[in-house]
Amino acid sequence: MTAQVIDGKAVARQVREDVAKGVEQLVAGGGTAPGLATVLIGDDPASEVYVRNKRRSCVAAGMQDLHRHLPGDVGQAEAAALIDELAADPAVSGILLQLPTPAHLDSESLLARIPAEKDVDGLTTANAGLLAQGRSGLRPCTPSGVMALLDQYDVPLQGVEAVVVGRSVLVGKPMAQLLLERHATVTICHSRTRDLAEVCRRADVLVVAAGIPGLVGPDAVKPGATVIDVGIHRGEEGLHGDVDTAAVAEVAGLVTPVPGGVGPMTIAMLLANTLIAAKAQQGRSD
Ligand code: ADP
Known part of the structure; x- marks a missing residue:
C-alpha cells in the first residue's frame, strides 16, 4: 500500500486566504485591521528567518506588521517593559515573543506578561489552562x-x-x-x-x-x-x-x-489566531 500524502502547503494557503478575507470583512465592517507584534530579541539567524516569514505572511493577509526588535544584551526589565507596552496598545491584537530568547533572560516571566487575549502563540499558562479545562481560548x-x-x-x-x-x-x-x-x-x-x-x-x-x-x-x-x-x-x-x-x-x-x-500550517494558524484575537478585542466575535 502507498499512502496518500497530505498537502500542507495547499491547506495552509487556503487558511491564509480565508484569514485575508476575514480581515477584509472586519475592515469593511468598520473594524481595524489586526496588528501582530512579533518580538525578536537578539540576532539568532534562524529566529530572524522565522520572524521575517511571520511578518511577511501577516502583511500578505492584510494585517499590520508591528514588529519590534531588541538587542541581544537587553535587560529583563527593559524586555518586560516592551511586552507591557504592547499589551496596553490597542493597535496590537497579538504578541508573539520569538523563542528561544537569549539565555540571560527569563522567557517564562516575559511570556507571563502577555495578556491571554493577545497570546496568539497560545503559550501562556492562562491559555494552557483554558485548553486543559476545555474552555475557549487561543490554541x-x-x-x-x-x-x-x-x-x-x-x-x-x-x-x-x-x-x-x-x-x-x-x-x-x-x-x-x-x-x-x-x-x-x-x-x-x-x-x-x-x-x-x-x-x-x-x-x-x-x-x-x-x-x-x-x-x-x-x-x-x-x-x-x-x-x-x-x-x-x-x-x-x-x-x-x-x-x-x-x-x-x-x-x-x-x-x-x-x-x-x-x-506551513504553523504560520497559517498564527494568522488565524491573530484574526480571532482582533475580532474578540473589537467585540466582533462570531
Ligand atoms: P517539540 O517542540 O516538537 O514538542 P521538544 O524537543 O520540546 O519537541 O520535546 C520533545 C518531546 O519528545 C518531549 O516531550 C519528550 O517527552 C518526547 N520524547 C523524547 N524522546 C522520546 C522518545 N525516545 N520516544 C518518545 N518520545 C520522546
Whole structure:
C-alpha cells in the first residue's frame, strides 16, 4: 500500500486566504485591521528567518506588521517593559515573543506578561489552562495546524485510537488535549515509554513530535493509519522529520511530508489566531 500524502502547503494557503478575507470583512465592517507584534530579541539567524516569514505572511493577509526588535544584551526589565507596552496598545491584537530568547533572560516571566487575549502563540499558562479545562481560548499554532490538516482530509477522530509521541508544552500536551476534545481515545508516549513501537501500532491517528530524526518507522505503524510528523531536522539531504516517511508510506493510509506538511500550517494558524484575537478585542466575535 502507498499512502496518500497530505498537502500542507495547499491547506495552509487556503487558511491564509480565508484569514485575508476575514480581515477584509472586519475592515469593511468598520473594524481595524489586526496588528501582530512579533518580538525578536537578539540576532539568532534562524529566529530572524522565522520572524521575517511571520511578518511577511501577516502583511500578505492584510494585517499590520508591528514588529519590534531588541538587542541581544537587553535587560529583563527593559524586555518586560516592551511586552507591557504592547499589551496596553490597542493597535496590537497579538504578541508573539520569538523563542528561544537569549539565555540571560527569563522567557517564562516575559511570556507571563502577555495578556491571554493577545497570546496568539497560545503559550501562556492562562491559555494552557483554558485548553486543559476545555474552555475557549487561543490554541497553540502547531497542534491546531495538525487539527486543521486532519479535518481537511476528513480523518475521523471520534472514538478512534490517537497516539501522540512527545509531551512538550508547545506541541505534545496541547495536541493530546485537542484530540481529546474531539473525542479520540488518546495515549501520550515519551522518552520513558516502554515499548514505543507497540503503543504506536495501536494508533489510527499517530502524531509524532519528539524531536528525534527517524524515530518512527514502519514497524510502529498500523496499516492504513494516519501519520502526522511534527519534527523538522536539517540533514545533509535537506529537511526531514521524526518519521521515516518513505518506509512508513508503504504501510500508512495518509502521511504528512517534511517539508510541506505540518510546517506551513504553523504560520497559517498564527494568522488565524491573530484574526480571532482582533475580532474578540473589537467585540466582533462570531
Ligand atoms: P517539540 O517542540 O516538537 O514538542 P521538544 O524537543 O520540546 O519537541 O520535546 C520533545 C518531546 O519528545 C518531549 O516531550 C519528550 O517527552 C518526547 N520524547 C523524547 N524522546 C522520546 C522518545 N525516545 N520516544 C518518545 N518520545 C520522546
